[in-house]
Amino acid sequence: MNAPEDPKDNRLKQAEKITNHPEQYKVCEGCGSIVVVRAVTCPSCHAYRFDSAALRVVSQARDLAMRAANSVLASDLT
Helix, strand or coil, rough: CCCCCHHHHHHHHHHHHHCHHHHHHEEEECCCCCCCCCCCCCCCCCCCCCEECCHHHHHHHHHHHHCCCCCCCHHHHH
16 A cells, blocks of 8 residues: 655645646736646636746746645545
């Protein structure tokens, strides 16, 4: 049986994935979430303004990876 994955490790892995391909993501100007580039509205706050600059995406991914999650995820509700 595998040990449960540390949420911090998961956030770091996700940030690494995003920083390796920032052109596939954008940052929500409403809440700071990182979403895929094809998203029309943010799934977290329903905003529709985004910053898709690679530098901004990479910076936000690093910032989010280093702090604790502070939003409710679907997995938290099960």
